[in-house]
Amino acid sequence: MNRKRYDKWAAPKFWRLRSFYVYLIIFIAGIFGWIYFDRVGASARWQTIGAFLVFVSVYRGVFFHWMHADKTFRLTRQKYFNEKDWACKVILRDKDISLHINGKLNNRVEWSEIKKLEEAKTYFKLSSSDGVEGVMVDKSCFTEGDSDSFKQWMKETHPEIEQVRIAPAFDK
Known part of the structure; x- marks a missing residue:
């Protein structure tokens, strides 16, 4: 088992997950809020909320599943196979x-x-x-x-x- 094969089996295509569209909506709301609060001169706290929504949606919607698969693969290699791929x-x-x-x-x-x-x-x-x-x-x-x-x-x-x-x- 190598990293490429494990990715193919364990890491989904993020744009095909149902949850991706939820995070896409959160991303759009975050961008809108970030820009809107900046334009109206709201406090930095409100702008930070928009930025936080953007970063959370990108992390959870795009990177989370791939990073989880990577961590599982690395821990399996470390725990059972002395940092080597396995057959x-x-x-x-x-x-x-x-x-x-x-x-x-x-x-x-x-x-x-x-x-x-x-x-x-x-x-x-x-x-x-x-x-x-x-x-x-x-x-x-x-x-x-x-x-x-x-x-x-x-x-x-x-x-x-x-x-x-x-x-x-x-x-x-």
Whole structure:
């Protein structure tokens, strides 16, 4: 796992998030307030409120998700992998999915725990019932078959798992 791949999977496209438009409205209100209070000669406190709204909206609307993904990636590298990138291998079997990190078995996920197969442009996300956790499978890294044959295998073998497109903000 490297920083570029992690960004593709974990950091959304900020302009496709619903919350982006809320922060866009706050940004416009902040700019308007900042300029308006400056023109009418209001106290610096009122101008500061406008500036504060602008900076908060830019931080939360644009940079927050990317910075959160960056922090998570750096802390994971630091805590588990001695400041190095790590290799993750996913083995899909009939009974379960096994995850191997740097050649060692890390986790097993039963098919009964998987509720949804979400498809993005470059990866699949096999999501658990809470929708937060899941197994990520890179479409370009299959050693047997390809992404289309995997999708067909999922339809035939696990019809109980819902197949959908991933949220637009994460479709990279």
